Amino acid sequence: MVADFLRDARADREWIVTTRRDIHRHPELGFDLERTAALVERELQRLGIETRRAAVTGVVGRLRGDRPGPVVALRADMDGLELDDRKAVPYASAFPGRMHACGHDAHTAMLLGAARLLARRRHLLAGEVRFLFQPAEEGDGGALPMIGEGALTDPDVDAVFGLHVAPEFAPGTIGLSRGKLHAASDLFDLVLSGRTSHGAKPHLGIDALAVGAQVLSALQQIVSRQTDPLDPIVVTVGTFHGGTRRNIIAGRAEMTGIIRTVDAARRVWARQKVREVAEGVASALGARAELRFTEGYPCLVNDGELARYVETVASDLLGDGAVRIMEKPTMGVDDFAYFVENRPGVLVMLGTGDGEKETCHPLHSDLFDIDEAALPMGAALLARIAADFAGRRPASEVREKP
Template identity: 45%
Template sequence: MNNVLNLAEEIKEWLIEVRRDFHMNPEFGMEEYRTSRRIVKYLEEMGIEYKKGVANTGVVGIIRGKENGKTVALRADMDALPIEEKNQVSYKSKIKGKMHACGHDAHMTILLGAARLLEDMKDDLKGNVKLFFQPAEETVGGAKPMIQEGVMENPKVDVVFGLHVAPEIPAGEIGIRYGKMNASSDTMKIVIKGESTHGAYPHSGVDAIVIAGHVITGLQTIVSRNIDPRNSAVVTLGAIEGGSRGNIIANKVEMIGTIRTLDPETRKKVINRIKKIVEDISQSLDGKGEVIIEEGYPHLINDDDIVNIVKENAGKILGEDKVRIIESSSLGVEDFAYFLQKAPGAFCRLGCGNVEKGIIHDGHNCNFDIDEDCLSIGVALQVQNVISILNS
C-alpha cells in the first residue's frame, strides 16, 4: 500500500468521527458558525496557523514548510442543503430541514485529515500549503468573496486542488477530466410589456401573453439552430407569470430561467441571441421585451498538466485501473472555478458509492450518503498532490 495511504488509514477512525459530527450539525451557506468554530478547534489542536471570518464564515489555514518555495492550496466547501434527511443512521442530521446531502461534510473532513498529515511532515515540505474552508458553495458562491479578500495572495497560490465525492463512482476509485469539467451558469429574467385592454376588444391592446408565447418558441431555436452541435448549451425557462383575469389582455409577462454553457464564446453567443430574440419578436408584435442577465458561476476548466499529476498520484495510491477518465463535461456548476481563474489547478471526483451498502443516491437527495472508506483515500490523494508540487 502507498505510504501516504497508510498514514491516512491510521487516522481513519478519527476521520469518521469528524465527518459524522459535521453531518449531524449541518448549516446553510454563510451561516456555518458552528462548523467554522469546529474547524478552528481542530486547527488549533494541530498547531496550524489560521485566519477565521474570511468571507463571513470561511477559515483559511496555512502550513509553512521548512524551505521557501511554491504555495499549494487545498479547498473544501462547508455548507449544507435545505433537505430533510431520510437516512436511518446513527449520524442522521439533528437539524430539521437541513442536511449535508452533497458531501461537504466529507470534503471538510478530508481537508482536515490532509492538514493533520501535512503538519506532521512540514519540515520536509519545500513550500507552503493553504487550507481553504469555503462557505456557501450551494448558494452565493463563497469562493468569489474569499478571493476578493485576498486568500490567493500573501503568499501567492501557485496551484490549487479540489475534489468532490461522487456516488456514481465506487469508493476506491477516482474520476478525472481534462479541460472543461463544469458549465457556467447565468440567470435570465425576461420582461415582456404590452398594453392592457378588455378581452372582448383585443385589437385595442397589445397582448403580452401572445408575445411571450412567440418568444418561448423562438428561444427553443438557440440550442438547435444557433449553437454548434459539437458544443453544449442549455436554455431553460423555469417560471412564467402574467395577466390578472381571464377577460383582460395582459400588459406584462415575466419569465425566469437559466443558461448553462461550457465555454466563454458559447456563453456570449447564447446571451446575445436571447436578447435579440426577445427584443425583436416583442417589437414585431408592437410590444417591448427586456432581458436581465444575472451572471453566475464561471466555467470550471482544469489545467491538463495538473490533471496529469492527479492521475499519476491516484494511480500510485490506488492502482492505475482505479483511475477513470470522465468522458463528458457536467452542465452542473461548481464555484471552485473561481479559484481556477486565479491559478492553475485540478478538480476531481472521489468515488464514494457502494451498491452493497445501499450507497447509490445522487447528491441533493434525502437519502444521500457516502462510503466512509473514501475519506482516507481523499486525504492520501490531496497530501500526495501537495508533495508532488512542492517537492518535485
C-alpha cells in the same frame, strides 16, 4: 510513504466519518456558516495550524514545513443547499429546508482529514500547505472574496487542488479532466409586460402568460435547432410565475433561468440569442420583454501538467485503473474556477457512488448521500498531492520560508 498516507487515513476513518456526519446533520447556507467555520478552526488549531477568517466565514489555514519550498493550496467548500433531506439515516439534516446535497460536508471532513495527515509529517514538509475552507459555493460565490482577501497571496500560492464527490464513479476511482471540466454559467431574469383584462374578454388584454409560454418554447429551440448537436450549450428556464386570479388576463409574467457554455465566444452568442428570442417573440405578440443577465462562474479549466501529476499520485495511491480520464466537460459549474483562473490548479472528481448503499443519487437530490468508504481515500489523496508537490519542483524555483 504511499502506504503510510492511506494506512493512516483509514486509521482516521471513524474521526473523518464522525466529522462529516456532524456537519451533514447541521447544514448551513451561503456565508452564514458560523458553526461549521468554528468547527474547522477548532480542529486546525488543535493540530497547530494557524488560522484566519476570510470572506466572513471562510477559514484559511497555514501549515509551514521545516524546509523551504513552494506553497500549495487545498480547497474545500462548506455550504449546503435549500432542500429538505428525505434520507432515512441517523445523520440526516436536523433543519427543514437545509441539506448537504452536494457533498460539501464530505469535502470539509476530507480536507480536515488531510490536515491531520500532513500535520503529523510537518517535519518532512517543504514550503507551505494552505488550507482554504470556502463559504458560499452554491450561488453567491465565496471563492472571489477569499481571493480578494489574500487567500492566494503572502506568499503567493504556486498551485491549488480540490476534490468534489462524484456519485457516478465508484469509491476507489476518480474522474480527472486534463482541461475543461465544468461549464461557465450565466443567469437571466425575464419580465414580460402585457395588459390585464377580464378573462372572458382576452382580446382586450395582452396575456403575459400566453406570451411567456411562447417565449419558453422558443428559447428551447436555441439549443435544439440553432446549435450544432456536438456544441455543448444548455438553456434552462427554472421558474415561470404570473397572474393573480383565474378570471383575469395576466398583465405580467416572470421567468428565471440559466445558460451554460464551455466556450467564451459561444457564451456571448448564447446570451445574445436569448435576448433576441425573448424580445422578438414578446414584441410580435404585443408584449414587452425586459431581460437582465447576471454573469455567473467562469468555465473551470484544469491545468494539463498538474492533471498529469495528479494522475500519477492517484494511481500510486489507489492503484492502477483508479483514474478515469474525462474527455468531455460537464455542464455543471463550480467557483473553484476562480482559483484556477488565478493559479494553476486541478479539481478532482472523487468516486462516492455505490448502488447497494443507496449512494448513487445525483448531486442536489433530496436523497443524496455518499459511500463513506471514499472519505479516507480523499483525505489521503489530498495529503499526498500536497506533500509530494515540493519534490517535483526544480530547486531554482523553491522559495525560502518567510
